[in-house]
Amino acid sequence: MLDSILFYFFAGVAVTSAALMVTRRNAIHSAVFLITTLLATAGIFLQLGAEFLFIAQIILYVGGIMVLFIFVIMLVRLDVALQHIRFRMKNLVVTIVIAVLGAEAGAIIYYARKLPGQGLFIQNMAPAEKLAPNSERLAESLFSGYLLPFEIASVLLLVAMVGAVVMAKNKKRTPEES
Amino acid sequence: MQDDALQNNGTLLGADELVLNMGPQHPSTHGVLRVKLKLDGERVRGTECVIGYLHRGVEKIAENRTYQQFAPYVDRMDYVAAVSNGLGYCEAVEKLLNVEAPPRARVIRTILTELQRIASHLLWLGTHALDIGALTPLFYCMREREEILKIFEKYCGARLTTHAFRIGGLQYESYDGFEKDVERFCNDFERRIQEYVDLLTGNSIWISRTRNVGILNAADCIAMGASGPILRAAGVKWDLRKAQPYAAYDQYQFEIPTGTSGDTYDRYMVRIEEMRQSRLICLQAIEKIPEGAIMGKVGKVIKPPAGEIYHSIEAPKGILGYYIVSDGGTQPYRVRIRPPSFINLQALDRMVRGHLVADVVAIIGTLDIVLGEVDR
């Protein structure tokens, strides 16, 4: 019972925030609603027993990427940029997309009614003790089985960081030279 | 058109010259000083000081007061070091009158002026450290300054704007226990200076905030007329107490501390050392205060012969000069005051170039300006 309440709470927050996010005029408001969406999704991860994913979502997505988004929104004059974007067909595209997604959602709910043991309320959650501890398993596989992809990803990130610093520095030098 | 819009609005990132206004109400400008900083990003490209917020027309007032009536006004210029102002003025008028203050008066004047130098430097140190972020030295400095102000209060009844000296000498005898008080203060003070030195001198944060910040080298100092600890920190050994001795300074042994590079750290070291030297002067002076009269041969009505005089002393903030023109009457024809802070403030523009905004506060602090003096 508690699980159902929590799930519907998180899901409701996620969906409403997402809807609000795409309909706001103010970019910062959109960013804030994106943050709430991400937090709600993290809550659902936690409910599913994926606690490492939950905290990774919070640290990386909300604490890192959203902070970056907000920096960019603050530092770039969006009203000037907005004046030059003209996309005329947006109402049509939105209607089509909503129709398609709505049909999908309706189909899922309709067919899910027929599945055994399912319904609007969660009957049984997987017992938490039966799941292997997340962080340990993740660490084991990262450093043994998936070591090479891990290292490649690290090098990629390093290259991106160095590149960003180089590009930022060049931008600063040019006005001084001239 | 797109580019025009972007140019006109500018982005926060690419703003090119930005004028930032500091003051006149600001916790760190030490008075009502308005500084317009021209910034390029974080770096300061130039400044423009707007002064005059404390202008009271002191020099004009002097033309309508008798010489004795004008004496309290000079205290209000550099209100942090009122006793030195009074010394400069009284000695200037005495020169005009061709009268000398008796030896006892000169010695007591010296003691009080040196105590005032210590008090002025203590206030400077506390507020300068506070601007840079050290919260505690201010209270320690105020504690010591309190002792000096108590001595002033016992002597002449006032702590800040003392009007301690009169033309021709002193009005008040030194009170019973004056030497004991001064001696007790001086004995205690060495330990206290050591406290400040312990807190700040070797502190790497202090050093990185003050080393190579606000450099004013000797040539620039002399070109701009900067004087006092600023000049001495640049390496020029020029102190009017040794070069053109006045009061009783020629009787005492003391050093003139100098720096090497003229940065904020050197000015800090010079002022700390000056406090030590002032303490030594006081200790030497109280050993032997000559007996005798405290007032020279000055009549009730002071009417100096027509003429002009320029007399300067080494005030705590620099060279304080008085140029008095007398037309033979009881009121001066013109009193022109050469305030050290006003002249030193000119150097601000030169000193802040290329520094960051956060350094501006430290540099204004290290100039040790008092707006009462700058604006008069």
Next chain:
Amino acid sequence: MNPTLHGILVFLETWWVELTSGIVIVAVVPLVAGYVVLVERKLMADMQARLGPMRVGPHGLLQPIADAVKLLIKEDIIPAESDKLIFWLAPVISMVAALTSMGAIAFGPAFQVARDINIGILFVLGVSSLGFLGIILGGWASNSHYSIIGALRSTAQLVSYETAGGLAIISALLLSGTLKISGIVQAQYEQHVWFVFLAPVAAFIYLVASIAETNRAPFDLPEAESELVAGYMTEYSGFRWALYFLGEYANMIVVGSIATTLFLGGWLRPFPNWKGSGLIPEGIVDAGWDLVPAAFLGLIGVYCLYRAGKQPAKAQTWFMWAVALACFVVAALYAIPALLFAMGIGGVAGSLSVAVLPGLNGAFWFLLKVSGYIYVFMWLRFTLPRYRFDQLMHLGWYILIPLAIVNIFAVGVAMLVVANANWNHGLALTLATILGTVVTLLFAALLVRWHDRRTESASAASMAPDSYAG
């Protein structure tokens, strides 16, 4: 019974510990943060040769209440063109992040809101970093150029030092092997030593990083009053400002708790493993340590009684007696279960004391250590001047982060050496720690020397004579 009511009762029965802890945190922590502010003011006054708040309440003890009331009744000023939603939201985010992260902190062996979540430390770190959003949004919502810049600077500082702090924490996590808070303390119990002795450089790096993370001096440029750029908190007045301020002090408690858990042994008493080693019977050592909190509080009570006689006013004397009484009452609360347990008394009282004793003792030692850590914060604030922003960023990126990375390697190598050595465990541990620390410190010396040379040459270059000056 009504099934809904039954459901609610079952829910309460399963979750009552978590619920009460949560309510306690939300209700008590702001009050505690307020009193931490009072402690800071009194301590600042003491170090500055003055008295601090003395008027409001005896010795200023009601000052936080007075401040809270004043802030609540202040006019709520919102800047004209600001974004109302964000203006309202920003301090809330700051406060909520700080309070939520306290949920995973364990004050005692079984004493936390989130019952021993598997990712304990990571949870605290991650959620407390949500507070940065409060700072950026606050600066933005103030609709002032300088507030935005102040907020961006503050966030840049926080992010850089969080990286350094996180890397320092990794060194300690290497030693403990788990992210669970109880696991970390258990590891310190099993290794017979607090991790601050095994990884002192990491502890120091975390100390510096946590000072920067809570925007305390010497890293408080973004919020200093004597600086030009006014800072993100300028436009906030009244209760909104109080939320930011309390969030900052709650954050201090959080980082103090992280440091205590990781480096200072958490809720363990000093020398938790020494059971007498044959010289003293085992029970006596435990009983002795159990009575230390009571003795500590009793001593404070005795000191209050002693001071009571020296107060100038009657009201202050009575107040001191009341404080002494409160100390004795709490000391008794600590002493009674300890004595019952030591004397082996059974029955209801006995089993109650057995249940309550570890929690009480744990909480006492934990809070003592956190208080010590916060005391160091305050001590540094009053002593050191402030770093300039670029110096601050240099320190974080050029010195602390490389140092932390090298320290991770050093600790890892040390652990390998200890694991593979056949020597006495203690000896191997000591040698490995010393070696690791020395290597890291040498590296630190090199870094600092390189950094100083760089700064000198940079400032020498910028001091080129400018013939157009003036």
